[in-house]
Amino acid sequence: MSTILITGASSGLGWALSLLYAEPGVTLHLVARRSERLRDLAPLLVEAGARPVLHEIDVRDRKKMEEMAAGLLATTGPPSLIIANAGVRGEEDGNDFRTMEQVFDTNVMGVLNTVMPFLPAMKEEGRGRIAVMGSLAGYRGLPKGGAYCASKAALSAWTDAVRYEAEPFGVSVSLINPGYVVTEMTRKNSYPMPFLLTAAEAARRIRAGIAKGRARIEFPLPLVLIVRILALLPPRLGDRILRMASRK
Numbered sequence: 675m676s677t678i679l680i681t682g683a684s685s686g687l688g689w690a691l692s693l694l695y696a697e698p699g700v701t702l703h704l705v706a707r708r709s710e711r712l713r714d715l716a717p718l719l720v721e722a723g724a725r726p727v728l729h730e731i732d733v734r735d736r737k738k739m740e741e742m743a744a745g746l747l748a749t750t751g752p753p754s755l756i757i758a759n760a761g762v763r764g765e766e767d768g769n770d771f772r773t774m775e776q777v778f779d780t781n782v783m784g785v786l787n788t789v790m791p792f793l794p795a796m797k798e799e800g801r802g803r804i805a806v807m808g809s810l811a812g813y814r815g816l817p818k819g820g821a822y823c824a825s826k827a828a829l830s831a832w833t834d835a836v837r838y839e840a841e842p843f844g845v846s847v848s849l850i851n852p853g854y855v856v857t858e859m860t861r862k863n864s865y866p867m868p869f870l871l872t873a874a875e876a877a878r879r880i881r882a883g884i885a886k887g888r889a890r891i892e893f894p895l896p897l898v899l900i901v902r903i904l905a906l907l908p909p910r911l912g913d914r915i916l917r918m919a920s921r922k
């Protein structure tokens with residue numbers, strides 16, 4: 675018997691991960707604002723033998739997230755796996771105050787609201803896995819993606835710190851950095867998205883990485899190499915390469 679908590683399960687990666695983890699003996703606690711989408715997903719999970727429990731919650735609402743966690747801790751104890759996946763891209767022209775606030779509230783504070791209420795109990799029990807949804811976009815600020823990239827960079831640093839703190843207690847912590855994946859988030863993108871993956875394929879890679887206890891789960895490899903090299907280059911050389919790429 676295992677209990678898994680997935681935020682942002684109403685579409686994209688969260689939906690695909692819910693389907694992938696759905697099997698007999700698994701209780702899936704699913705969080706999102708669009709409860710009608712969660713209700714569409716639930717029968718598919720039941721068909722696969724899992725028990726879905728739906729939570730219509732905005733991850734930015736710390737009080738509601740704490741109440742949900744308290745309920746879970748009181749009944750089944752901490753989840754064996756938490757996937758803090760809910761996230762937003764923000765506006766197209768995303769370097770301004772408003773976008774920064776919106777994106778950080780969901781992508782950063784929403785992740786803390788998801789993980790922190792469970793962390794003490796997980797450490798006390800000396801078990802469990804935490805997986806935080808970052809992005810390869812967290813390696814460097816990209817054009818019009820200031821808020822989004824900054825939020826994922828913040829998660830990367832935060833996850834490193836939490837991993838250092840939690841793993842001696844037996845709680846493993848992974849950062850997931852996917853490249854481009856076909857979801858509602860990327861559907862509106864007008865620019866080229868190299869090495870694009872389906873959500874189902876991305877979910878399979880994420881599950882394999884979590885099972886191996888990887889500190890960083892990153893894919894696809896060619897894009898991982900490109901962003902890592904870009905991040906290592908002198909910043910203005912990186913700017914020049916990005917300008918050249920955007921002209922193509």
Ligand SMILES: NC(=O)c1ccc[n+]([C@@H]2O[C@H](COP(=O)([O-])OP(=O)(O)OC[C@H]3O[C@@H](n4cnc5c(N)ncnc54)[C@H](OP(=O)(O)O)[C@@H]3O)[C@@H](O)[C@H]2O)c1
Binds near residue numbers: 686732807809
């Ligand atoms: N697609 C990509 O190429 C890609 C690449 C790297 C990383 N990622 C990351 O993967 C994660 C999932 O994104 P996706 O691509 O699957 O996009 P998506 O299809 O737009 O899914 C986003 C999910 O997050 C949920 N969400 C957003 N704000 C929320 C809030 N305030 N409270 C609760 N749930 C909220 C949405 O549910 P509701 O709207 O129903 O609340 C939805 O289920 C994000 O963290 C994203 O940054 C995506």
